Amino acid sequence: MWPLVPDQAPQNVLAFNTSSTSINVTWQPVAVGHVRGILLGYRLVYQHLNEEVNVTVSHQSTRQQIVGLKKFTVYSFSIAAFTSKGTGPFSNSIDCSTDEDSECSIFFRSHFPCTNSDPFFNHLLIFYFNIYKFSKFI
Numbered sequence: 332m333w334p335l336v337p338d339q340a341p342q343n344v345l346a347f348n349t350s351s352t353s354i355n356v357t358w359q360p361v362a363v364g365h366v367r368g369i370l371l372g373y374r375l376v377y378q379h380l381n382e383e384v385n386v387t388v389s390h391q392s393t394r395q396q397i398v399g400l401k402k403f404t405v406y407s408f409s410i411a412a413f414t415s416k417g418t419g420p421f422s423n424s425i426d427c428s429t430d431e432d433s434e435c436s437i438f439f440r441s442h443f444p445c446t447n448s449d450p451f452f453n454h455l456l457i458f459y460f461n462i463y464k465f466s467k468f469i
């Protein structure tokens with residue numbers, strides 16, 4: 332029997348953003364009986380509008396982080412397994428958006444003594460929050 336291409340796409344493909352310019356894609360590998368040859372790796376395809384990018388991922392991996400993406404943009408992802416004879420079917424496309432570009436900073440002030448006879452209120456802890464979005468204070 333000659334080696335053939337996989338007859339099944341990777342399963343349970345998920346994508347989630349990790350920042351305003353990166354998305355992490357995960358999947359479950361093609362079942363051994365459906366590889367039909369020696370699995371060499373995966374072809375991950377992602378696109379936005381008319382722009383398409385192909386990424387080759389090791390056969391040992393079931394995740395890939397995509398970096399350098401556009402901020403607050405929706406991308407479509409699909410993945411297929413491949414052998415020396417070719418590429419199998421691609422998974423259904425899933426969509427994921429990068430985050431908006433925002434910044435959040437939290438400052439903690441140390442506590443200072445309070446004059447209260449109740450031991451529960453012996454010290455007061457002050458939290459100071461600054462939340463920025465698109466470089467404007469809100």
